[in-house]
Amino acid sequence: MTTASVSASDVISPPDLEVVNMTKQFGSLVALDHVSMHLKPGTFHALLGENGAGKSTLVKCIMGFYQPTSGDVLVGKRSREIASPKDAHQYGIGMVYQHFTSVPAMTVAENLVLSRFDPSVMIRWQEERDRLQAFMDQAPFQVDLEVPVAQLAAGQKQKLEILKQLYLNSRILILDEPTSVLTPGEADEVLGLLRQEVTNGRLSVLMISHKFREVMTFTDEVTVLRKGKFAGHGLVKDLTIADLSSMMLGEAREPKIVDKVITTADRPVLEFTDIHANKDNGLPAVRGTSLTVYSGEIVGIAGVSGNGQRELVEVLSGQRSPTTGTVVVNGTPYGATRSEMFHNGVFSLPEEPLRNACVPHMSVAENMALRTFDRPPQSKGSFLRLGSIRQMANRLIQQFSVKTPTPETPISHLSGGNVQRAVLARELSSDQINLLIAANPCFGLDFSAVEFIHGQIVAARNRGVAVLLVSEDLDELLSLADRIVVMSDGEFVYESAIADADLSTIGQRMAGH
Amino acid sequence: MRDTPWLRKSEPLVISAGAIAVALALFGLFCAIAGANPFGVYGSIYTAAFGSSSRIQGTLILASPLMLSALCTALPARLGLVIIGNEGALVVGGVGAVAMGLSLGTSLPPLLVQTLMAIAGMVAGGVWIGIVGALRHYRAVNETISSLLMNYIAIALLNHLVGGPMRDPSSLNKPSTFPLAAANMLGNLPGTRIHYGLIFGLVACGVAYVLIQRTTFGFAARTAGGNVRAARIAGLPVGRLAVTICFLAGACAGLAGMVEVAAVHGVANESLNAGYGYGGILVAFVARHNPLAAALIAVLVGGIVGSGGILQRTHSLPDATVLIFQGIMFLTILYSDSLYGKLAFFREQPVDIPPDPTPAAVETTV
Numbered sequence: 001m002t003t004a005s006v007s008a009s010d011v012i013s014p015p016d017l018e019v020v021n022m023t024k025q026f027g028s029l030v031a032l033d034h035v036s037m038h039l040k041p042g043t044f045h046a047l048l049g050e051n052g053a054g055k056s057t058l059v060k061c062i063m064g065f066y067q068p069t070s071g072d073v074l075v076g077k078r079s080r081e082i083a084s085p086k087d088a089h090q091y092g093i094g095m096v097y098q099h100f101t102s103v104p105a106m107t108v109a110e111n112l113v114l115s116r117f118d119p120s121v122m123i124r125w126q127e128e129r130d131r132l133q134a135f136m137d138q139a140p141f142q143v144d145l146e147v148p149v150a151q152l153a154a155g156q157k158q159k160l161e162i163l164k165q166l167y168l169n170s171r172i173l174i175l176d177e178p179t180s181v182l183t184p185g186e187a188d189e190v191l192g193l194l195r196q197e198v199t200n201g202r203l204s205v206l207m208i209s210h211k212f213r214e215v216m217t218f219t220d221e222v223t224v225l226r227k228g229k230f231a232g233h234g235l236v237k238d239l240t241i242a243d244l245s246s247m248m249l250g251e252a253r254e255p256k257i258v259d260k261v262i263t264t265a266d267r268p269v270l271e272f273t274d275i276h277a278n279k280d281n282g283l284p285a286v287r288g289t290s291l292t293v294y295s296g297e298i299v300g301i302a303g304v305s306g307n308g309q310r311e312l313v314e315v316l317s318g319q320r321s322p323t324t325g326t327v328v329v330n331g332t333p334y335g336a337t338r339s340e341m342f343h344n345g346v347f348s349l350p351e352e353p354l355r356n357a358c359v360p361h362m363s364v365a366e367n368m369a370l371r372t373f374d375r376p377p378q379s380k381g382s383f384l385r386l387g388s389i390r391q392m393a394n395r396l397i398q399q400f401s402v403k404t405p406t407p408e409t410p411i412s413h414l415s416g417g418n419v420q421r422a423v424l425a426r427e428l429s430s431d432q433i434n435l436l437i438a439a440n441p442c443f444g445l446d447f448s449a450v451e452f453i454h455g456q457i458v459a460a461r462n463r464g465v466a467v468l469l470v471s472e473d474l475d476e477l478l479s480l481a482d483r484i485v486v487m488s489d490g491e492f493v494y495e496s497a498i499a500d501a502d503l504s505t506i507g508q509r510m511a512g513h
Numbered sequence: 514m515r516d517t518p519w520l521r522k523s524e525p526l527v528i529s530a531g532a533i534a535v536a537l538a539l540f541g542l543f544c545a546i547a548g549a550n551p552f553g554v555y556g557s558i559y560t561a562a563f564g565s566s567s568r569i570q571g572t573l574i575l576a577s578p579l580m581l582s583a584l585c586t587a588l589p590a591r592l593g594l595v596i597i598g599n600e601g602a603l604v605v606g607g608v609g610a611v612a613m614g615l616s617l618g619t620s621l622p623p624l625l626v627q628t629l630m631a632i633a634g635m636v637a638g639g640v641w642i643g644i645v646g647a648l649r650h651y652r653a654v655n656e657t658i659s660s661l662l663m664n665y666i667a668i669a670l671l672n673h674l675v676g677g678p679m680r681d682p683s684s685l686n687k688p689s690t691f692p693l694a695a696a697n698m699l700g701n702l703p704g705t706r707i708h709y710g711l712i713f714g715l716v717a718c719g720v721a722y723v724l725i726q727r728t729t730f731g732f733a734a735r736t737a738g739g740n741v742r743a744a745r746i747a748g749l750p751v752g753r754l755a756v757t758i759c760f761l762a763g764a765c766a767g768l769a770g771m772v773e774v775a776a777v778h779g780v781a782n783e784s785l786n787a788g789y790g791y792g793g794i795l796v797a798f799v800a801r802h803n804p805l806a807a808a809l810i811a812v813l814v815g816g817i818v819g820s821g822g823i824l825q826r827t828h829s830l831p832d833a834t835v836l837i838f839q840g841i842m843f844l845t846i847l848y849s850d851s852l853y854g855k856l857a858f859f860r861e862q863p864v865d866i867p868p869d870p871t872p873a874a875v876e877t878t879v
Contacts, residue, residue, distance in 0.1 A: 319745040338748030348746050357746050359739030370736060370747045374729040382728045 013041045014171035014204040015076040015092055017062070022071030024057050031057040032068070033228045039172065042201040044194070046215040046236075047208045048248050049225035055208045058225070059174050063088045063095050094170025096161045098177045104150035108143050108160055115164045132167075139163055140193045154306060155186030162194065166203075175207040179214060183304050183510060191218045212241050224248050260482075261462045263296030268331075269435050269466035270316070275325035277311045285311035286322075287490035291468075293435070298457065298467040300481030300498075302474055304510055308490035309470045310351075313439040316468070317348040319356070329435060338374075345434030347371070347427040349441045349457075357423045360412035364404045365393035367411045368426045400425035417449040428456055436460055439470040454480060474506070486510055524853065525801050532849035533799070536842040543837060549828040558835075561823040562816025573707050574777075576815030578603070580714030581769035582793025583800065583807040584721050585642065588762040589656070590802040591725055592755060593738040598645055598660030599766045600790025601667030602638035606767025607774045608671055609637030611781040612679070614693045614774075623696045630697070631713075631771050638767015639760040641667065646759025650752040656759075668786050675782050689782035699776035710772030714808065717765055721804035724761075734758055766790065792818060795839055799846050814839070 017039040024032040032054045039045045049055045061068045064082040072079045075091040082088050085095070102111045109132050113123060129145070136142055141159050149157060158178060165173055173194070179187035195218050197203040209215055215222060216236060224232040224247040232247035270293040277286040285308040293299045303309050314320035316327065318336025327334045329344045340346070350356035358367045369389045372378050377388045393407040402421045404414055411419060420441070427436070438457060442450040457480060461467050471477050477484055484501050486494035486509040494509040496502070541551030562572050585599040613633035617626045645663060648654040674680075674690070681691040699709045725731035737744035737751050744751050769789060774781050796814050800806035817839065821832035 317746050318748055319742055336745075336748060338750070341748040350746060355740070356742050359736050359743055362735065362739055366732070366735075369732075370743065373732045379729045382730060384727050384729060384732055386727075 013201055016041050016074070017093070017172055017204065017206075018074040018077075019058065019062065020072045020074060022058065022061060022073075023069045024054075024061055024066060025069045031228050032061070034071070035225065035228075035230045037223045037230075037233075039204050039206050040221075041204055042198060043221055044198045044205045044219040045207070046219040046222040047206060047225065048215065048222055048244060049231070053225040053231075053248075054228040055225055056176065057228075059095065059176065059206065059208065062093065063174065089168060089170065092169065092171040093174065094165035094168055094172070095174040096158075096165060096176065096178055100149075100157050100161060102149045102157065102160055102164075105148060107146055107148050108152075109145040111149055111160065112145075112164060112167050115168060135167055136163075139166060140197050141190070153186075154304070155182050155190065158182060158186070158190055162190070171202075172204045172206065175205060177208055179209075179211065184507060187214065188217075194218075212244055215244065216241065259462075260458060263462065263464065267295040268292050269295050269329065270437075270468060271328040272316070273326050273328075275312065275315060275327070276323045277308075277315050277320055277325075278323055279311060284323075285490055286315070288325075289487070289490070289492050291485065291492065293466045293468050295434075295466045296461060296464045297482040298461050298469050298480050300477035300484045301468070301470040301487050301492075302477050302484055302506060302510060303470075303472070303487035305472050307488050309439070309472075309487050312487070313348075313350065313437060313470050316437050317350060319350075342371075342375075342432075345430065345432040347430065347433050347436050349423065349427055349436065349438035351440035351443055353423040354412060354416075354419050357427075358411050358419060361410050363408045364397070364402070364411050364414065364422055365390050365407035368393045368396050368407075368422060371426055371430070396422075396425035396429055399429070417445050420445060420449065420453065424453060424456060428460055433460060433463075433465050436465050436467045437470075438467065440472055441469075442471075442473070442476060450476075474510075524856075528849050528852055528856075529799060529801065529846070532845040533842060536838070536845040539841050539845070540838045543841070544828070544830065544834075547830055547834075549830055554824065554828055554830070557823050557827055558817060558820040558838075561820035567706075568819075570705055570707050572812060572816040572819050573711050574815075575819050576811040577708070577710035577714040578769040578773055578789040579792050579796050579811035579815055579818075580718055580808050581710075581772065582766045582789050583796035583811055584717060584793075584804060585638075585762045585766035585790075586794050586797035587800065587802040587804055587807055588721060588725070588758050588765070589642075589646070589755075590797065591731075591738050592734045592758050593741070594646070594649065594755065594759070595657045596642060596645060596660045596759065596762060597657055597794050598642055598663045598667075598763070598790075599793040600786065600788075601660070601664035602641045602763040602766035603770040603773070603790045603793075604664075604667040604671050604785050605641045605770070606634035606638035606763075607770030607781050607785045608674060608679075609767065610634035610771035611690050611693065611774050614697050615679075615691055617697075619694050619696060626697045627699060627775065630775055631768060634767040634771030635764035636767070638770060639762075639764035642763025642766070643756055643760035645763075646756040649759075650755045664790070671781065671785060672783065679781070681780070684780070684782070687782050687784075689780040692779045693775065695779075697775070698779060699772065708772070708776035710769075710776050713768060713772055714811070717768065718804045718808040721761075721765070725804065730754075730757075766793070769793075788818075792839070795843050795846075798843065 019035065019037045021034050021036055022032055023030070023034055035054065035058060037058070047055050047058065057066065060066045062073055062082065064084045064087050067083070073082055074080065075093070080091060082091070103114065106114065109129060112132055113128055132145055136145060143152065143156055143160050143163060149160065152160065162173065178190065182190065191214060194203070194205055198205055207219065219236050221235055222233065222239065222244065224244065226248060273290045274288050275286055275290070276284065276288055279285040289312060291299065301309055311320060315322045329340070329346060334340055334344065348357065354360055366389070369378055369392065372392070373384060373389065378385055378392065390407055396402070397404060397407060400421050402425060403418050411422060414422065436457070441453050441457070445453070457467060457469065469477065469481060478498065478501070481498050483495070483497055484506070485492050486506055488509055494506060537555065541555065544551045544554045561568060563569055582599040582603055585602055586596055589596040610630040610633050614626060614630045617629060641663060642660065645656050645660045648659050649656040675688045679690040680688050701708050702711070725734065733744070733749045734754050736747065737749055737754050741751055770785060773785055773789070778784055792814055796807050796810045800810045817835050821835040824830045824834050825832040
């Protein structure tokens with residue numbers, strides 16, 4: 001273990017961390033443009049900005065994943081060369097990633113030992129256990145050492161990620177959107193405990209966040225980036241949410257109220273009854289859910305990720321077979337075959353479109369033709385008509401402003417937002433659309449892309465399309481849905497018209513209460 | 514962002530050619546260690562393969578079964594399956610063709626018998642690899658392993674049949690089936706000693722290319738091969754595609770078996786199991802599973818296969834030396850796969866556009 005590596009870190013106070021005039025270029029793209037930031041010892045510092053603002057690039061430069069094009073990192077007031085995460089670790093800097101980095105099949109204790117940078121050839125488990133127990137006893141929060149990580153809840157896993165860094169004696173914690181996978185309750189608990197450590201002067205925390213509420217509640221200082229440039233800095237106590245938002249977005253932007261027309265939701269389009277489905281590992285994920293979605297309404301399914309929403313969506317969109325249950329679309333049994341999809345006008349906007357709805361190495365045009373390639377005019381008999389496929393792609397690229405060099409470019413070369421737009425173009429451009437199944441359609445996208453996608457979904461609803469919208473973003477559901485259902489542990493545990501929805505009840509149901 | 518299609522298209526050419534060049538260099542090193550002059554060996558291989566019109570014809574004769582058998586790996590590869598059961602499908606195809614040819618005898622016009630023999634060979638090979646596809650889809654059995662093991666079953670089946678039920682008692686040293694009637698043998702292209710199998714091979718490669726690139730079936734197969742989750746969301750029948758493409762793949766190798774018995778051996782015996790199946794795997798990989806490229810590479814590999822004798826005669830290297838060359842070439846080709854996207858020259862743009870996990874760097878500049 002590296003205990004006494006940082007000159008400035010005695011046992012009490014974490015080192016001072018300063019970034020001076022940092023610039024990072026990737027080819028012609030300037031991801032960071034002369035950004036400076038100061039993380040004072042024993043403070044909780046938030047790094048705010050839209051997607052693509054350069055937050056992740058900045059922390060990755062601090063961590064040594066990237067080498068800055070110019071600029072300095074000062075630890076303990078001295079310029080340091082950080083060539084790799086291992087170097088960063090030497091200076092007491094540790095990072096907790098957005099996604100879990102533990103080995104699910106191994107126990108908490110094994111994961112902690114594994115996380116050390118210098119494991120010895122032999123592990124003396126008895127000694128390790130004693131040491132780990134001693135460490136755990138004085139840690140700000142506890143996780144059972146002998147439990148396999150796979151059995152931990154998301155909040156517990158996130159705690160383990162943080163514990164790992166404390167175990168490695170990191171005095172400066174960098175958190176990359178640490179609460180994106182947690183319930184609000186879990187998030188408050190984890191951040192609250194970290195806040196205590198900071199207040200007691202044992203840690204400094206630099207947290208990337210999108211959530212103003214967390215920034216206002218838990219942090220001392222905030223640095224805002226916009227389009228790779230420094231956009232503002234201040235003490236949280238001097239700032240209002242409106243200030244933060246205007247620093248982040250450039251000008252204060254009200255979230256656009258979506259224009260919903262009044263529709264008569266009377267024709268059932270999607271009806272599913274008593275659906276059961278298993279996870280990949282064979283354990284039950286969906287335990288008997290039933291729902292009817294009518295034409296011209298958006299039914300939102302809320303819930304913390306991992307409560308069976310993904311599996312339910314996969315069943316409905318044909319990616320997974322249900323163990324029992326029936327799906328009926330437009331009054332006829334539905335088995336998600338291609339002809340049923342076509343005749344009933346069923347379309348999907350799955351989460352992670354590159355993984356779920358695109359063939360990465362095929363071209364934008366081919367990906368846009370995925371729904372239509374076997375019908376005239378795109379095919380004649382069994383043969384493709386490449387001209388027609390290209391023509392449609394050009395039209396959709398223009399109509400949905402997909403930024404791609406050419407229709408022939410492999411779709412994996414596009415940015416996330418543009419992949420999403422390409423899929424949206426394919427799924428929403430049909431006149432025949434009747435049912436849309438969307439899952440976290442805006443995950444990880446920035447403001448303008450989100451607004452565009454929301455607008456398109458509501459426009460589809462206004463045309464009489466039945467929409468099933470699964471989302472982990474409650475705000476998204478509250479602003480789009482006509483009816484909201486909460487899914488917890490594989491079952492629907494709450495249902496309400498949006499006007500009567502009670503937020504605190506929804507929150508409790510989501511958390512399994 | 515700039516887009517340069519020619520650059521993207523030239524990447525596989527440059528990398529494959531580079532891999533073959535490295536294979537040549539390593540093979541030269543091997544020859545030098547074995548006491549032969551590498552450049553002399555290169556020269557001999559070239560002469561043996563392409564040195565004269567007669568030798569080119571010999572090379573093309575070897576290339577025809579390689580083209581067909583390569584498709585057995587190349588077609589399923591577009592669906593993401595790694596099938597190496599070419600040898601087995603070729604063997605059962607040959608047996609099927611002989612069985613058909615012998616049972617029909619001279620009762621029908623030769624052209625009809627040949628057609629039925631070809632169909633029998635294709636169905637036998639097709640079912641053989643079709644089983645692999647079905648096992649894969651319905652029982653999740655790894656298709657590479659099962660197709661490999663199916664090779665042994667096919668060879669054992671061949672040995673059993675030619676040693677027992679189908680044995681011609683007059684074949685003493687080398688148990689064989691009864692010979693096909695001379696009239697039913699595939700003839701040669703006019704003015705050459707190249708049999709019609711070459712035409713089969715070229716046509717099959719052309720048809721396979723059109724099938725994959727230009728038909729809705731090929732589009733569906735490429736989609737399922739590129740991302741099965743996307744294929745499912747589009748409602749494509751992934752299982753049926755897998756079984757169908759495996760059947761077609763096996764049918765190509767089965768046709769190769771038919772060509773071997775009906776144009777070369779006249780009987781089915783252990784000569785069927787002469788390594789064209791394994792050579793086909795090499796051809797498919799070098800061609801990056803592109804059927805048109807496979808036709809060309811098959812000629813190249815056919816030339817190398819045919820040069821074993823000359824290496825023995827003029828350089829006193831064992832004739833299995835060419836297998837070493839094939840092996841080295843296979844390794845360098847497999848290795849070269851890891852270079853795609855890594856050579857800075859072919860980068861269209863800095864791919865590591867960094868930050869957020871699902872970024873939209875372009876979007877923010879709107």
